[in-house]
Every structure is written in structure tokens, then in C-alpha cells.
Amino acid sequence: MTEVTVRDDAPSATNSPTSGSGPVSPENGDGATGPRERAKPTYWRSRTRSVLKHLGLILFGLIMLYPLLWMISSSFKPNDLIFREPGLIPSEFTTGNYTEGWNALLHPFSHYLMNSAIIVLGSLLGNLVACSMAAYAFARLQFRGRNLWFAIMLMSIMLPIHVIIVPQYILFSELQWINTFLPLIVPKLLATDAFFIFLMVQFFRGIPTELDEAARLDGCGHGRIYLRIMLPLSLPALATTAIFTFIWTWNDFFSQLIFLTRPEMYTVPIALRTYIDATAESSWGSLFAMSIVSLLPIFLVFLFGQKYLVKGIATTGIK
Template identity: 50%
Template sequence: MGVLRIGRGKVIVARQNTFLYHLFVILFGVIMIYPIIWMMASSLKPNTAIFTEASSLLASPVKWDNYAIGWRGFGNVGFDTFFLNSAFVTVLVVIGTLLSSTTVAFGFARLQFRLKTFFFVCLMVSMMIPMQVTMIPQYILFDGLNWINSYKPLIVPAFFGGGPFFIFLIIQFIRGIPRELDEAATIDGCSTYGIFARIILPLCKPALVTASIFAFMWTWDDFLGPLIYLNDTALYTVSLGLRMFSDPAAVTDWGAMFAMATLSLLPQLLVFLFFQKFLVQGIATTGIKG
């Protein structure tokens, strides 16, 4: 009987711990997602009720016109143009990041060359350099190339620099792939490029998807880069389009801004939902196989 009581006590304690854990996770999740829910609710409110009724998540009356007004954009430039611009820049940046990062990562993880350690140290150090340090030299360089007011400063560096974070992420994943696969491919007559294309790339799918998701989100949300290099309204991305709703010298259309901000979250949400499995797998495997 005493053993049964001890066993029941352990089960009760385990259930209580499980309940408390899930309660904490749910409460923490609600706190994290509340600003997004508030923004979505505010996108359906009149401007006069957004801040006067900020504690209420129910819009009364519901104002769907905020989405129509926001979608019309400014002047002759609709918000659909901003979405297309962001999609164009983001897709090319993701492609360029994957091409350059995988190539550099394969070189560090599998090839032997002079000053390899030195360049790897430079790679790690570059991860610690904030963007503000290189911002002015980059602007001077791109201005000398007459690339200002174009997408080239935003896209071209991705094809040649990738990103230290993505390179390191893929290096860690490739190091976890057995070298015996490379040796077997070499015996079958496969070249270094063949090993990279036929062996490494297919096995790096989780890491590549993880890098793609991060590159997509960071590029889609980027505000400082387009703000520095783009001057023409027709070239603006979504982040700059949202900024145009805020006018300190006049009345800010908060409802339309929140409506377009809600729509701007949809691409990121869809990407995360569809590729969540690969994201978790890529982060877990790169962490374990370092």
C-alpha cells in the first residue's frame, strides 16, 4: 500500500508540473502574440477609436475601409507595388544568399587551402561587426558605382557575400555529414564539384531551408537598407510604404497603416508555417553536429 501511495503521489506531482508548465507556456505565448492581435484588431477600428478604446480588441463598428484605403497607397503608387518590390528584392536576396553561402561553407568544411584558419577567424569576427560600422563605406562604394536609387545595393552583395551567419550555419551542418560519402563518391569518379552538387547539397536541405527562412524574414522586414539606397517612391518596399502613413506634420492614418502592417505579416507567417519542420530540424542538427 505504501508503494502504491508513493507511486500515486509521483503521478500527481508529475501532472501538476505538466499543468504548470503548459499554463506558463500558454500565458507567455499570449503575452508575446498580444501586440499582433492588438494590431489586427486596430486595423478594423476608426482612427478615433484606436487609442481611446485601446484596451478593447473588439472593433465596433468594424471599418473594412482601412484595408481599401491602405491598398490604394499614395499618389499613383498603390500598396501592391510595394509588395511586388519587396517580393522581388527578397526572392533574389534569398537565392543569392543560398548560392554564395553554400559555396563558401563547402570550402571551409571540406577543402584544404592556405590561410584557411585565418579566413575562418575573419569570418567569425565579421559576425560581430554591427551594420552601422560598414554602412558609410558601403554607401560611398555604391554611390561611386552609381547604384543609388536602385535595388543593386540590396541584392548584389547577397550573391557575393552571402552572410557570415548563414555561412557558419551551413558549415556546422556540412561538418556533421560523414566524409566517407565524399570518399565513396571520389572512388566512383566524382569530382569536387560533383560531390558538392550531388552529395552535399541534397543532404543540406534542412540547413538550406533554415537559411532561406531567416534570409526571407530579415530581408522582408529590412527598413534601414531601402531607406538609405531608395529615393523613388515607385521603388519603395513594404517597410518604407508603411512609414509613409506616418506624417508628423499632418494626421496619421493609423487604421490604414495597421491594416497594411497586418497584410505585410502574411508572407512571413505562411513561410514559417509551411517550412516550420525544416526550420526546427535545421537548427537542431546544426547545434548537435557542431
Template identity: 40%
Template structure:
């Protein structure tokens, strides 16, 4: 057998990278630079209102209206002092307490009613299950404004106006379709072999629900809790309809008290209270944000 040696071509000492490769690297760098530049511009546009609000909370009221500038030379904490003093003889801490009570009660009601309803739709066979689930999902298409007047008339007839019952009763007894749908999709991915093994050991629906389903549904429960807390904390229309006494107002209605159409409005204190009102929601979101994607993606156990 004859082995033929192949002589390598000599390499010049001044050899450089091929021109097409240089162009490819330069093109990728320009695309990356353009992407980051556009992203920074979009971030600046999105965050500008929040930055302006925070900066305006340190401005005098006379410099807030009609002034789009962010910073002011008259930097002061007077707006926060006025905001914490409250308005109309009602302390700001009471408004915070009212909002916190409604938000926490809404979370408890949503988790209680939605998990039970989702368990019934996914683990209990009863006549018309698919029909009732379809009808429940269809209520997502029903605008809230359609049922405002009938609901108000009902609560007025039973004497529950100017109480927190109309704002919380639906959370505990009328499971909201969005949260039920979220938990149903999550629970469907949980293996039914766990239920069967529990039934062999003599467990009933209550034991299976409390000991097996609830611990496994933690991501979806946290996700539902975050949405329920934020929606209740920011709710303005519901309290506006059913609450008449100022000392029962939550923060969204309390902010409205700083705007007076007959006299001068204290926009500085209102914006300062708005900044304070954002802090609980921001903290709540930051603490549990890592569970949101896990809960919305509805990924259960694989087996």
C-alpha cells in the same frame, strides 16, 4: 526437503491508498496545473500585441491611438480597402512586388554564395583556410552600423544609390558569415567517403558539389532560405538608406508613408497593411517550419 507455507496477511475490505502516495499524486497535479496556468499567462502576454494589431485593423483611425481595448463596436473593412488602394498614386501590389523581388533575390544570393563558400572551407584544402574561416566568423561581432557610412560612400561614388544593387550585391558576392557558419557545421557532419567515391569515378569539385553536397544540404539550405527571406522582407534600414524613389519602396518603407507629421496620419490603413505584410512571412514560415530544427541542429549522415 520441507516447504514452509507463508500465510498472507488479511486485507481489510476498507483498505485505501497509502497517504504518501495520495500526496504525491496531488502534488503532481498541482504542479501540472500551475505550469499550464503560467504558460497560458505568458502566451497571452506575448500574443496580445499581435491580437491588438489584427483587431485594430478593423477599427476607425480615431479609436486606435490612445485606446488599448481590443474590440470596437465600429467594425469595418475600410482600412483594408484604403490599404489596397495604395498611397501617393502607387499601388500596394507594387510595394508587395518590390518586397517579394528583394526577398526572393536575397534567398537566391544567400544560398548561392553561402553553399559555395561552405564547400570551400570544408572540402578544399588551401593555404590559410583556418585563418580565413576564423576571420569570417569574427565578422559576426562587427556591428552593421560600423560599415554603413563606408558602404554608402562607395555605392554613391559608383552611382548605384536608388537601385536595388546595394541591397543584393552583398548577398551574391559577399557570403554572410552567419549562413556560411551554419552550412559549414552541417557539411562537416557529411561523410567524406562520399567525396572519395565520387573522385574514384572521375568527378571533380563541381560535380561533387552539385550532385552530392547540395541534395544532402537540403535542411540547412531551407533554414538559411527562411531566415534570409524573413530578414529581407522586414528590412527597413537598408532600403531607407539606398532608395529614394517611392515606387521602388518595399513594404516596410511603404508603411512609413501613411504617417504624416504635418497632416492627419492614417493609422488604420497602416495597421491594415501591416497585417497584410505579415501574411507572406507567416505562410512561408508555416510551410517550411519542420525543416528549421533539422537544419539548425546540423545533423548529417551517420556512418
């Protein structure tokens, strides 16, 4: 009969970690904690960083919004309390600034809103049509000197308006366009905004050329390819162009001040400037009230077009 020898250093059943006779310690032999114990400090550390980051963003956002909130609050204060009470909550609440500011100038404020709307609509039409056609030519057509003309177009972005405003004024004065909306609308119809051309060129280049080739096999020319294929697929870029054109044209002060000198031709930015008088008392309450009115169209356009704006800037083609 064979004898079985039992070693003294063999682990016994009672000392086995898999035995159910006693609880398992969270610490191993060298004193290290288990994975669950290690995960708790990491979780709370990440949560603390996230809370601090969001608090910092909220504080930074409130700092940026404070001037706008102060202007809204000041539009409901009497003139003599606007600069004496820097707080946001007015001690005296009045809506007279809106009624007074609406009729304070030579014409009702709706007249200046209409003037700005005419210029904005003309600029929108010009940029959407002319810039998209120029972008299609640079992106899809092959012609002599294309790269040279594209480089010249990009160089025009670096020209400040103060360099070309004097030659433009002389030209438009010879054409007898001063105190009309033509100097502010007609250049848009000639694709003078190189930024929007470059934006659409990058977007058009992201659209597969196989779509153009398939359309040519069906007998389409460049006109139908542009209208039926490129424009429907370029809605984000077109929306971005429309939103930026609206904001920049609506807020434009310098060009409109140069070409529009008669009070009946004033736009919103020039009309707001007339509320401030350097020699007499300025109507700050009316100015702030009409400034809020002038900001509403920009706010609504950005609110409803934000999705297309982000998509048009972030993408350079189709999915």
C-alpha cells in the same frame, strides 16, 4: 516414538499474513503505508505541477500575442476609435482601412510588395548559392590560410552594419547604383552573410567524408560532389538559410531606407513608414491594415518551413 515439541511463540495459522481468513491491513507493523497508497499523493502532485506549468505558458503566450491581436482588432476600427477603445472587440466594425490603405499612397500597395519580393528573391538566390559554395570550400577543400580566412569570416559577424554603411554608400554611389535594387542584391551574391556560411560549414562537417572519397573513385570532381552529394544532404541547412534570409530581408528597413529614396522604389517597410506623418494626421487604421498584409508572407513562410528550420538548427550532420 519421537515426541514433537510445539513452541508457544510460533505464529499460528490464523495469524499468518498469508491466511485467507481475514483482510490484509494496508499498514505494516511500524505504521507505514503500502506502495499504492504512497503513489496517490505523488501522482496528484505531478498532475498539479503539470497543469500549473501549462497555465503559466498559456498566460505568457497570451501576453506576447496581445500586441498582435490588438493590431488586428485596430485594423477593423475607425481611426477615431483606435486609441479610445483599448479593448480587442471593436464597437464599430469596418473594412475600409484595407481598401483605403491599399490605394492611399502614390502607387498601390501591391507595387511595394512586388519591390520587396524582387529583393527577397535576389537575396535568397545569392545566399543559397554563394554561401553554400563558400561553406563547401571551408569544410572540404585544403588551401593555404584556410583557418585564417575562416577566422576573419567569423570576425565579420561582429561588425554592425552602421560601421560599413558609409563606405558601402560611397562605393555604390560611384557605381551609380543608388535607387536601384543592386546594392541590396549584389552583396548577397558575394557571400557577405557570414552567419549562413558558418551554419553550412558546421553542417557540411557533419557529413561523412567517406561519401566524397567514394565519389572521387567514380570520377567525380568537386563540382559534382557539391551538386550531387552535399546539397541534397544539406536541405535542412539550406531551408534554414532561406527562411532566415526571407524574414530578415523582408523586414529590413535601415538598408533599404539608405539606398532607396525614390517613392517608386520603396519596399514594404518604407511604404509603411509613409503612413505616419509627424506634422499632419496619421492614418493609423491604414497602417495597421497594411501591416497585417505585410505579415502574411512571413507567417506563411514560417508556418510551412518550421520543420526544416528546427531540423537545420538542431542538427549538424546526417542521421
